Amino acid sequence: MSRAALLVLADGRFPAGGHAHSGGAEPAVAAGRIKDAATLERFCRGRLHTAGLVAAALAAAAAAGCDPLLLDDAADARTPVPALRQVARRLGRQMMRAARATWPDPALDALAAARPRGAHQPVVLGLAARSAGLAPLDAAYAVAYESISGPATATVRLLSLDPFDATAVLAHLAADVDLVARQAAAAAERVATEGIDALPAASAPLLDITAQAHAAWPVRLFAS
Amino acid sequence: MTLALPPRAVRPPAPAPPSAGLHATARIVARADAAGATRLPVLDGDGPLALRRIRAGAGQARVCVVSAMSAPLGGDRLALEATAEAGTALHVTAAAATVALPGRTGETATYDVRLTVGEGARLDWLPEPLISARGSDLRMTTTVELAPTARLVLREEQVLGRSGEETGALRSRLIVRRAGRTLLDQETAYGPGGPGWDTSAVLDGNRALGQLLVVGPEFEDGPAEVRLLGGAPEGQPGDGPGQGVLAPLAGPGALATAVAPDALRLRRLLDEAARAVTG
Structure with missing residues (x-):
């Protein structure tokens, strides 16, 4: 395996469309729940241990070779609001285009054919990681990190937060990212013996509620 | 001169004591007569x-x-099983809220609810809130198996701490399967040991949260309409009415998710969802 492939996959400039999404930061800023670096860090910690953990485990399971269609169904069951299911599929479709161009693999082609409107993004990312020769833990890291780097980057734009402060938030959460990535990879490993229910299903009620509300905003900076 | 002390007797580890708590399984079966x-x-x-x-x-x-x-007290192993067999209508409520309390040993308590709804049957599962008292540690699981034509109305409410009290540790998982496929899988972990729960992404200081799930074949014809609950879309301070959303699941069902400062306001939001979805 090439460790550099992980840097390519996790690079914010990887052309998979993530920059257009705030991961719930836009409604949180509007509601005053994120107003500075300290409140951004709390928000990110919450997102990482809920939506981030679930997504990281789906990616790790896909990278481990679990059936991506089963994982896509599991992602639906763990995403109770349509706004977030649509976002996950739209991002999945963009990730698929980028991944097929970067690491061509019949497994990616098969998933693209089975889910022409897009599979959930973490499933596609996990499969892309597998195509790139990466390990399940690598895929979990990429997704866990992305679950906080998205809101942090968006908050720089939404609040004119100092980019140094936003980056410091990500650095403060490094141990939490380690923990979540390891939990996700361990859960993915248990799928082989315990079935898909071994994957975590941690929910964040406010992320769900505010994502659905945000989708109806007439004017917004970010798609989600 | 040093005094040689006799080696301390190495005591074998005590065998794990049998769980000090109660073990209880209650059962309900509803059956259609001739x-x-x-x-x-x-x-x-x-x-x-x-x-x-x-x-x-x-x-x-x-x-x-x-x-x-x-x-349940720490160490208790409680289970409640209800089956609505084909063609029946079963409605289950509770007389009062359930309060998870600490036990003497600090052991985790478990409470497993297993619900089965057969063809053409309807189950209304409407218990009162589960309150996590300070120092308690409860792991709750709710597993629902639905036949393709089964109908379900399920409410789940959790309150973190009694009035003015810190919460205990409360982990809860709800898995709903319909015709063998998982329709909904949601897990919550609040209180000590649950990282990230007390943040603006998850509860933002709210202490009551709940869900109202409605599943039935009628949603195959048309999904439920999205509705924001509480009439206050954003920016409510912690003393507001709370907020929630009613939205269609990927399968034939609708789920309302709500958070509120207390159980009363939470119930208002879920009642609003119930009126919207059941008409």
Whole structure:
């Protein structure tokens, strides 16, 4: 395996469309729940241990070779609001285009054919990681990190937060990212013996509620 | 000169004591009789879970779960199983909120609810809130198996701490399967040991949260409409009415998710969702 492939996959400039999404930061800023670096860090910690953990485990399971269609169904069951299911599929479709161009693999082609409107993004990312020769833990890291780097980057734009402060938030959460990535990879490993229910299903009620509300905003900076 | 002390006797580790708590499984079975009325051939309370049949409307059986003592306490292993067999209508409520309390040993308590709804049957599962008292540690699981034509109305409410109290540790998982496929899988982990729960992404200081799930074949014809609950979309301070959303699941069902400062305001939001979805 090439460790550099992980840097390519996790690079914010990887052309998979993530920059257009705030991961719930836009409604949180509007509601005053994120107003500075300290409140951004709390928000990110919450997102990482809920939506981030679930997504990281789906990616790790896909990278481990679990059936991506089963994982896509599991992602639906763990995403109770349509706004977030649509976002996950739209991002999945963009990730698929980028991944097929970067690491061509019949497994990616098969998933693209089975889910022409897009599979959930973490499933596609996990499969892309597998195509790139990466390990399940690598895929979990990429997704866990992305679950906080998205809101942090968006908050720089939404609040004119100092980019140094936003980056410091990500650095403060490094141990939490380690923990979540390891939990996700361990859960993915248990799928082989315990079935898909071994994957975590941690929910964040406010992320769900505010994502659905945000989708109806007439004017917004970010798609989600 | 040093005094040689006799080596300390190495005591073998004590065998794990049997769980100090209660083990109890209560069971309800609803069955249709020859005339199509719903009967309750099994209505077995156990330990702290006492079951009372209450007067019901036409064709429906009603059961009220009455807590006969304080439970669950740390170390308790409680289970409640209800089956609505084909063609029945079963409505289950509770007499009072369930309060998870600490036990003497600090052990985790478990409470497993297993619900099965057969073809053409309807189950209304409407218990009172689960309150996590300070120092308690409860792991709750709710597993629902639905036949393709089954209908379900399920409410789940959690309150983190009694009035003015810190919460205990409360982990809860809800898995709903329909025709063998998982329709919904949601896990919450609050209180000590649950990283990230007390943040603006998850609860933002709210102490009551709940879900109302409605599943039925009618949603295959048209999904539920999205509705924001509480009439206050954003920016409410912690003393506001709370907020929630009612939205269609990927499969034939609708789920309302709500958070509020307290149980009363939470119930208002879920009642609003119930009116919207059941008409």
